[in-house]
Amino acid sequence: MLGYIRQPVISLRDVGFEYAKGGFSLDVPELTVPSGARAAAIGPSGSGKTTLLNLISGIERPRSGEVSTAGVRVDRLSPAARRSFRITTIGFVFQEFLLLEYLDVLDNILYPYRLHPELRLDASVRSRARRLASDLGLASLLNRRPSELSQGERQRIAIARALVTAPKLILADEPTGSLDPATKKQALDLLFEQCDARSTTLLMVTHDHGLLEQFAQIVDVEALGPTEA
Amino acid sequence: MKDSLYLAWRYLRHHRAKTLLLVLSLSVFLGLPLVMRAMSRATQQSLLARAEATPLLLGKKGSSLDLVVEALYFQLKGAEPITEADVDAIHATGLALGIPIRTGLMARGFPLVGTSLDYFPFRRLRIAEGRGLAMIGDCILGAEAAKTLELGPGDTLLTSPSTLFDLAGVYPLKLQVVGVLEPTYGPDDKAVFVDVKTAWVAEGLGHGHQDLALAGPDVVLKRNEGTVTANAKLVQYNEITESNVDSFHFHGDPSGYPVSAAIVVPHDEKAGVLLRGRFVDAPTRQLVRPSQVVDSLNKQIFRFERVLQIVVWTVGLATAVMFVLVMVLSWRLRAEELRTMTRLGCSRWKAAQIMGSEIALMVGASVLIAGLFGIVMAQYGETWLQNLILRGS
Numbered sequence: 001m002l003g004y005i006r007q008p009v010i011s012l013r014d015v016g017f018e019y020a021k022g023g024f025s026l027d028v029p030e031l032t033v034p035s036g037a038r039a040a041a042i043g044p045s046g047s048g049k050t051t052l053l054n055l056i057s058g059i060e061r062p063r064s065g066e067v068s069t070a071g072v073r074v075d076r077l078s079p080a081a082r083r084s085f086r087i088t089t090i091g092f093v094f095q096e097f098l099l100l101e102y103l104d105v106l107d108n109i110l111y112p113y114r115l116h117p118e119l120r121l122d123a124s125v126r127s128r129a130r131r132l133a134s135d136l137g138l139a140s141l142l143n144r145r146p147s148e149l150s151q152g153e154r155q156r157i158a159i160a161r162a163l164v165t166a167p168k169l170i171l172a173d174e175p176t177g178s179l180d181p182a183t184k185k186q187a188l189d190l191l192f193e194q195c196d197a198r199s200t201t202l203l204m205v206t207h208d209h210g211l212l213e214q215f216a217q218i219v220d221v222e223a224l225g226p227t228e229a
Numbered sequence: 230m231k232d233s234l235y236l237a238w239r240y241l242r243h244h245r246a247k248t249l250l251l252v253l254s255l256s257v258f259l260g261l262p263l264v265m266r267a268m269s270r271a272t273q274q275s276l277l278a279r280a281e282a283t284p285l286l287l288g289k290k291g292s293s294l295d296l297v298v299e300a301l302y303f304q305l306k307g308a309e310p311i312t313e314a315d316v317d318a319i320h321a322t323g324l325a326l327g328i329p330i331r332t333g334l335m336a337r338g339f340p341l342v343g344t345s346l347d348y349f350p351f352r353r354l355r356i357a358e359g360r361g362l363a364m365i366g367d368c369i370l371g372a373e374a375a376k377t378l379e380l381g382p383g384d385t386l387l388t389s390p391s392t393l394f395d396l397a398g399v400y401p402l403k404l405q406v407v408g409v410l411e412p413t414y415g416p417d418d419k420a421v422f423v424d425v426k427t428a429w430v431a432e433g434l435g436h437g438h439q440d441l442a443l444a445g446p447d448v449v450l451k452r453n454e455g456t457v458t459a460n461a462k463l464v465q466y467n468e469i470t471e472s473n474v475d476s477f478h479f480h481g482d483p484s485g486y487p488v489s490a491a492i493v494v495p496h497d498e499k500a501g502v503l504l505r506g507r508f509v510d511a512p513t514r515q516l517v518r519p520s521q522v523v524d525s526l527n528k529q530i531f532r533f534e535r536v537l538q539i540v541v542w543t544v545g546l547a548t549a550v551m552f553v554l555v556m557v558l559s560w561r562l563r564a565e566e567l568r569t570m571t572r573l574g575c576s577r578w579k580a581a582q583i584m585g586s587e588i589a590l591m592v593g594a595s596v597l598i599a600g601l602f603g604i605v606m607a608q609y610g611e612t613w614l615q616n617l618i619l620r621g622s
Contacts, residue, residue, distance in 0.1 A: 059572060080576060083571075084574065086574035087574025087575065088574070092572060092573060094569070098565065098569040100566060102239050102240045103236075103239055111573075113232070114233075115570060115574065116575065121232070
C-alpha cells in the first residue's frame, strides 16, 4: 500500500457490524482511503464488500467503532441526516444500473436533484448534466428511454447520475458486472477519466482481478475481519 | 413538491393506459353519486314546479299520472280523451277558466299541442319573435323546437302523418309558423302550439276543400236536396291560407270533439274546492291536482334513487378497493425503484410524497372529469332524466 499524505475521504476505525437478524458480521480494525484515490474492494461473494459500502455511505450503522466519510462521522448521524449526507456527498453506481424507465436519459441523470431539497435543480445544473452527458458520449441520447439503449449506454447514464452532484466520493458496486469485455473497458475508462478529472475518490467493488492494476489501493474485505458470525 | 409532482407526472404519463383506467374509474366513483343526486333533485323540483303551477287538471277517469304526463309534459301516453263540451262546462260553472289541451300528433319529432289562447298568459309564455296565433293553420314554436328545426316566422311546418302507410288516412297539414316563444327551459320549449281547432283539422276531424257549388260534373257524383256527393277528384286543401280558410269546416258538433285534458284554473280557492267536490263522484271524469300526482311520482323516484345510490356506492367501494389494490401492487412492483431512492439518499417522506403526488394527480384529474361530467349533466341531464322518467312511468 502506498503512503498517502492526503486527507482520507474514507476512514473506518475499530468498526464492528452485524445484521439485526444475525448470520453475518464484519469487523474493520482500520481502513483509510485518501482523497482522490482510486480504490478497489475485493473478496469472495458474501465477504462483506457491499456491507462495507453500506457502512461507508451510512446506509448501515455500525454496532461499534468510527466511520468517517468525507470528514463526517456518519456513524453519529441520525438516519435522516445520513440520507441527506449520502445524496449530497456520495455518488452511487450499481451493477444493475437501476435507471427509471419512465424518465428519459437527461431526467435519469438529474434524478438525485428530484429527490432532495438541498440539491437545487437550476440552469447551471442542467448545463452541467448536459456537459457530463456529452463527455460520456450520451449527448445525442438525452431524450431517449433507457430501454431503447444498449447496456454500455445505460451504464454510462448510471455513471453520469453518480457524478452529476459533484460528489466527493463514488461508491461503485460491481458496476461492470453485467457488461461484455469491450463495453466494460469503455465504461471503466470513462468512470476513471471522470473521477480523475474531478479528483473524486472512487471505491469500487469488483470480482475482476484483471482490473486491479488500475487501482492505487486494494482493500481485501475478507482479510479485514470475520464474515461468519 | 414541484419535483415530486414532476416525477409523479412522468410516471403516470409513461403508464398512460393504467392511469387512464384508474382516473376514469375514480371519476365514475366520485361523479356518479353526486351527479345522480343533483340531477334527481333538479328533476324532481322541475317536475314539481310545473305541476304546482297547474292548479287542477280535468281528464278522463283512469291513470292520473298518465293524464298529468300527457297534459303537462306533452309526452304521448294516449290517455282517453274528454270532449270540448267538458271544457265548456267548466266555463259554464263560472268557477274557473278551462284551457283545452289536445296532444297526440307530432310535427317533425315535436309534439303538436292544440290549446286556446288562454294557455299562453297562463304559462307566462312570451313571444320572442313574430306574433301569436290569429287564425287556424297558424302555429307557434317553442324555443328549442324552433332552434332544432331551424324555423321562424314565415316558414311552414308539416305535421307528421299518424299512419304512414295508410293512404286513406289523415294527410299532413302544412302549418304556418307565425311566432317563436322565449325559452322557458321546460316542456313548452319542445312543443309546437296550435289552436285546438287546428289540431282537430290536423287529426282529420275538420277539413277544407274546393267549393262544391262551383265544382264541375266530373267532380260531383250526385246532388240531393241539401247534400252534394263528390268523388275523389275533389281538391282537398292540406294548407290553411287566407284564401281557403272559409272552406274549412267540421262535420257534426265540435263540442263533442276530443281534447286530451283541460287545465282548470279556479277563480279563487273556494271555487277550486267546489269544483273538486263536483268531480269526486264523477263516473267518467277526474279532476286532479297535478302537484299531488307529481309528488307521489317524486316519492317513487326518491325510493328508486335510494336503491340506485346503494348500487352506485357499492360499485364505488369496489372501485376504491380496486384503486388501492392497483396502487399497492404497483408500489410492490416498484420496490426496486424505492430501494434505489433510499440508497441514493431519498427520505421516506420524499418517497411518500412522490407516491402521494401520483395519487393526488389521479384524484385531481378524476375530480376534474367528474366536475365536467357534472356540468354537462347539469346542462342536459335534467331534460334527459325527465324524459326518461316520464316516458318510463
